[in-house]
Amino acid sequence: MTFLRRRRSRVAPAEAARRTEAGEAVLLDVREAHEWRAGHAPAAVHLPLSRLSTGAALPKKAQGRPVVAVCRSGARSRQAARLLAGRGVAVTDVAGGMSAWSRAGLPVVDGRGRPGTVV
Numbered sequence: 001m002t003f004l005r006r007r008r009s010r011v012a013p014a015e016a017a018r019r020t021e022a023g024e025a026v027l028l029d030v031r032e033a034h035e036w037r038a039g040h041a042p043a044a045v046h047l048p049l050s051r052l053s054t055g056a057a058l059p060k061k062a063q064g065r066p067v068v069a070v071c072r073s074g075a076r077s078r079q080a081a082r083l084l085a086g087r088g089v090a091v092t093d094v095a096g097g098m099s100a101w102s103r104a105g106l107p108v109v110d111g112r113g114r115p116g117t118v119v
Contacts (some may be wrong), residue, residue: 010078010095011105013111015040025066028058029079031098035072039116040110041101049076052083066090072118073097 011019020027020043029040030049040046043080045059049071057063069077075095084091094101098118102108110116 009019009092010074011068011092013094013096013101013106016070016094016101016108018044019068025068025092026062028062028067028069028080029098030071030076038119039102039110040072040098042107043107044109044112045069049080049102058084058089067092069093071097072085073099077095079110 016025016027019025020041022104027041027044029044029046030052031040032048032050033046036046045061047056047059047062058067063100069080069084070093071080071089072075074093074095074097077097081091081093084092096103098108102118109117
């Protein structure tokens with residue numbers, strides 16, 4: 001398992017799912033609330049990049065744990081990974097984001113736990 005603090009690497013959606021399912025990391029979705037409600041990974045925790053970039057603390061479930069950041073396409077999660085690495089968090093991000101996650105056939109649920117979509 002490789003989590004980097006300064007030099008950021010990316011992982012494929014299947015590897016991100018494996019790491020979070022095994023309890024090796026917490027999946028942190030950094031998309032905005034409307035995107036989260038439409039569809040997210042079932043085990044993910046939510047903190048929009050807009051809040052993270054203004055200094056918001058990680059959700060309790062992610063504090064002190066390795067983090068895998070995810071967004072829609074991978075651009076915001078890469079930015080989140082840079083911010084978190086600067087805070088000393090062991091972090092990586094998902095290449096291709098939730099769009100790639102969904103294309104890989106991994107589960108996506110909406111805000112009510114029903115099948116969701118990536119927007």
